[in-house]
Amino acid sequence: MATLLTLDPYATDWLNLLTRWLHVIAGIVWIGSSFYFIALDNHLRPPKDADKGVGGEAWEIHGGGFYQVQKYKVAPEVLPEPLHWFKWEAYTTWLSGFALLVVLYYLHANEFMIDKSVADLSPIEAILISVGLLAASWLVYDALCRALDSRPLVLAATLLALITLAAWGISHLFSGRATYIQIGAMIGTMMVGNVFFVIIPAHWELVRAKQAGREPDPAWNERAKLRSVHNNYLTLPVVFTMLSNHFPFTYGHSYSWLILVVLLVIGAWVRHFFNLRQTGRTVWAIPVSAAIAIAVLAILIRPQSESAAGATVPFATVARIVDQRCAACHSVHPTLVSTAPLGLTLDTPAEIQRYAPDIRDLAVNSKTMPLGNATHMTDAERQTLGQWIAQGAKIP
Numbered sequence: 001m002a003t004l005l006t007l008d009p010y011a012t013d014w015l016n017l018l019t020r021w022l023h024v025i026a027g028i029v030w031i032g033s034s035f036y037f038i039a040l041d042n043h044l045r046p047p048k049d050a051d052k053g054v055g056g057e058a059w060e061i062h063g064g065g066f067y068q069v070q071k072y073k074v075a076p077e078v079l080p081e082p083l084h085w086f087k088w089e090a091y092t093t094w095l096s097g098f099a100l101l102v103v104l105y106y107l108h109a110n111e112f113m114i115d116k117s118v119a120d121l122s123p124i125e126a127i128l129i130s131v132g133l134l135a136a137s138w139l140v141y142d143a144l145c146r147a148l149d150s151r152p153l154v155l156a157a158t159l160l161a162l163i164t165l166a167a168w169g170i171s172h173l174f175s176g177r178a179t180y181i182q183i184g185a186m187i188g189t190m191m192v193g194n195v196f197f198v199i200i201p202a203h204w205e206l207v208r209a210k211q212a213g214r215e216p217d218p219a220w221n222e223r224a225k226l227r228s229v230h231n232n233y234l235t236l237p238v239v240f241t242m243l244s245n246h247f248p249f250t251y252g253h254s255y256s257w258l259i260l261v262v263l264l265v266i267g268a269w270v271r272h273f274f275n276l277r278q279t280g281r282t283v284w285a286i287p288v289s290a291a292i293a294i295a296v297l298a299i300l301i302r303p304q305s306e307s308a309a310g311a312t313v314p315f316a317t318v319a320r321i322v323d324q325r326c327a328a329c330h331s332v333h334p335t336l337v338s339t340a341p342l343g344l345t346l347d348t349p350a351e352i353q354r355y356a357p358d359i360r361d362l363a364v365n366s367k368t369m370p371l372g373n374a375t376h377m378t379d380a381e382r383q384t385l386g387q388w389i390a391q392g393a394k395i396p
Contacts, residue, residue: 029093031239034231037228040071042278044057044071051074053073055073061195075216089190089194094189106130111126115372116376145230171257180250183260190234198223231389233275249301270286273287308387313384322346322359326363326369327346330345332345344358353393
């Protein structure tokens with residue numbers, strides 16, 4: 001199968017492992033610091049030495065010791081040394097995530113990005129669309145923030161509408177799996193853009209003002225803080241998209257774009273619960289409503305079992321479909337890949353019967369296999385497989 005660059009599968013596996021490992025580590029550090037500082041802000045109480053410019057303080061205990069943390073309204077009288085910055089966590093997360101996008105999707109666009117039944121794109125076209133959408137996501141989001149910063153609810157509603165539109169539109173360009181990753185990468189780009197273009201420049205402005213003997217402008221603090229709060233609410237949604245490739249029952253559904261939007265909203269809603277709880281307000285209606293929403297969603301998208309009624313499907317028909325549509329990858333001697341993914345082979349009747357549940361979930365219900373429908377499995381063939389499985393997946 002044509003790709004932009006042919007890599008040895010073993011080398012690809014190592015690139016995948018190392019890049020994903022770095023991405024996860026950096027993401028944990030970035031998300032952890034984000035969660036901590038939002039919680040710290042929510043825990044601040046009026047200080048005893050407010051006359052020194054301190055806006056709030058918090059007492060904490062961790063690791064066998066007590067900590068007193070103070071936050072200044074704008075800046076201290078004298079800049080301390082050393083001054084610790086929090087930026088490389090965000091940069092490393094995005095850079096490693098983009099590298100992972102290249103290794104897994106851009107270099108294997110035909111397998112993981114393109115679904116010919118959705119749109120007849122070439123690998124170059126798919127990649128250019130993806131990169132263009134990453135850039136557009138930041139430009140549009142930043143413009144919205146500048147126009148609607150003083151109207152947070154309107155901004156949130158507008159952003160949700162645009163993400164919904166993007167999810168729907170991308171689902172008509174890419175495979176379901178790639179759609180989820182693309183939306184996640186776009187949200188991640190918005191988040192790291194906040195750090196690189198707004199938060200860190202605001203910090204530099206505060207530092208340079210003190211170094212020049214000027215009084216820092218509090219507006220820089222407020223702008224940086226607002227974008228930090230945005231990132232806090234986007235964290236749980238973007239984490240879901242990064243995990244989504246493990247759950248084909250979501251991205252493989254015919255309404256995958258809508259399922260994605262619902263889960264993103266639930267993630268942000270749950271984050272709101274913790275933000276409120278850290279200020280002393282425990283609104284149990286939030287996690288309860290989130291749990292109900294997930295239960296309703298799970299019921300609505302539950303795969304419908306194929307009816308066992310009708311003429312008995314002969315195993316010979318099933319074996320022919322598997323040989324033509326599945327064995328190109330899932331065989332001891334595959335033709336489209338070097339080795340069978342996950343070691344799953346479908347060469348014998350016993351193997352086909354053993355993996356019948358996987359065939360049902362991935363090829364019949366979610367239609368995520370074959371990847372990109374590379375072997376052109378038809379809906380009629382999927383229905384035949386589903387009916388055979390519903391009839392007991394019998395073999396001679």
